Amino acid sequence: xxLTVGAEGPTWEDxxxxxxxxxxxxxxxxxxxxxxxxxxxxxxAGFPMPFAVGMRQAGVLASWAADWLGPxxxxxFKVQWREQAWPxxxxxxxxxxxxxxxxxxxxxxxxxxxxxxxTGGTHLKGWATxxxxx
Amino acid sequence: xxxxxxxxxxxPFRMVVEEGKVREFARAVKxxxxxxxxxGPQATSPATFxxxxxxxxxxESSPWGDAPLNWERILHGEQEFVFSGPPPAxxxxxxxxxxxxxxxxxxxxxxxxxxxxxxxxxxxxxSGAVVAESRSTIIETSQAPGS
Numbered sequence: 001x002x003l004t005v006g007a008e009g010p011t012w013e014d015x016x017x018x019x020x021x022x023x024x025x026x027x028x029x030x031x032x033x034x035x036x037x038x039x040x041x042x043x044x045a046g047f048p049m050p051f052a053v054g055m056r057q058a059g060v061l062a063s064w065a066a067d068w069l070g071p072x073x074x075x076x077f078k079v080q081w082r083e084q085a086w087p088x089x090x091x092x093x094x095x096x097x098x099x100x101x102x103x104x105x106x107x108x109x110x111x112x113x114x115x116x117x118x119t120g121g122t123h124l125k126g127w128a129t130x131x132x133x134x
Numbered sequence: 135x136x137x138x139x140x141x142x143x144x145x146p147f148r149m150v151v152e153e154g155k156v157r158e159f160a161r162a163v164k165x166x167x168x169x170x171x172x173x174g175p176q177a178t179s180p181a182t183f184x185x186x187x188x189x190x191x192x193x194e195s196s197p198w199g200d201a202p203l204n205w206e207r208i209l210h211g212e213q214e215f216v217f218s219g220p221p222p223a224x225x226x227x228x229x230x231x232x233x234x235x236x237x238x239x240x241x242x243x244x245x246x247x248x249x250x251x252x253x254x255x256x257x258x259x260x261s262g263a264v265v266a267e268s269r270s271t272i273i274e275t276s277q278a279p280g281s
Contacts, residue, residue: 014164028155028162030188054210055185059163062181071169074221077181078214128181 001069001133003109008096009068014060015090015118017052025056052085054124057115061126064093065113069130075108076129082122090118095126107132137237137249139199144232147195149187149257151179153224159183175224181215184268187230187255197234197253204274211250212271222265228257235269246276 022036034041035050042050058079066074085091095113102108113126156179160170163180170176215221222228236252250273257266 025162028159029186031185055182055213056163058213059159059180059182059185063160063163063165063167066165066169066181067167071167071180072178072220074181074217075219076214076216078212080212081210 003097003100003132005097005100008094009064009111012060012064012093013090014057014093015088017085017087017089017091019050019087022050022053022056025053025059029053029055031055049087052087052089052123054079054081057085057091057124058126060091061093061113061115061124062128065095065111065126065128065130068095069109069111070133073131073133074128075131077126078128079124079126081124083117085115085117085123089123091123092116092118095128100132137239139197139234139251140237142197142199142234144191144195144197146229146231147187147191149184149190149228149230151183151222151224151226151228155186155189156180156183156224159186177223178220179222179224181217181221182213183221184215184255184257184266185213187268191230191232195230195232197232207275209273209275210270211273212269214269216267216269218263218265222257222259226265227260228265230255230257242275248276249274 019037026032036053037050093115095111097109098112099110109130109132111128115123117123153175156176157171160180232255235254238250239247242248253270255268256264259265
């Protein structure tokens with residue numbers, strides 16, 4: 001695979017998000033925190049409604065990166081959450097290569113990724129390292 | 135939060151990377167990649183799949199001990215997964231051990247102390263080699279983040 005610094009993966013759009021999307025992830029991951037599906041609980045905590053499970057979007061971002069650079073090639077995947085995502089949000093997944101290097105005889109690509117809300121706000125930032133496929 | 139939990143370790147627990155679970159997880163994170171949802175046992179699993187370790191991790195395996203967690207005030211700030219090779223294939227039996235690596239406090243931007251807890255889980259294969267590591271940063275705010 002030919003990769004250069006600055007090369008971008010094909011952008012993905014996901015949404016509008018629904019509470020069903022959150023529940024599906026919660027069932028698959030075992031994280032049943034009610035703040036993501038129980039309106040009464042979310043409101044008691046001061047939120048207008050349940051909000052998206054951060055790890056779900058981290059997972060979607062990992063799916064995005066795996067489709068681009070290959071599922072077996074990921075060696076490091078890190079995310080930091082910024083503002084929350086809400087039901088109805090349409091999220092855009094994007095990222096680019098920030099560095100190419102060699103380590104222990106393997107070609108590695110560092111990438112930086114962003115998940116952006118339709119408002120322009122950043123939902124999460126991500127960083128990953130992939131072995132560069134031949 | 136009780137900062138003496140730093141250094142706590144949970145009892146090691148077994149986790150099997152199961153084919154159906156990988157498929158379910160991949161679908162929940164919007165993947166249609168045949169590596170995860172195609173025919174046959176998967177040769178690798180999604181990069182965040184180990185987030186489902188909670189299905190295998192009983193309370194004895196949790197390093198939190200008796201430290202109370204107030205879910206209304208908890209934020210997941212950061213999450214990292216590191217792999218020594220491809221993420222584990224379906225059928226792999228892993229032995230995992232979770233520990234509280236670090237606990238520290240910071241003053242929040244809008245006042246009030248925030249407690250940061252770094253939780254690390256190491257996953258070893260049958261040979262004892264660490265094949266994956268999960269590092270989570272959990273933040274406890276002094277008031278509900280929504281208020």
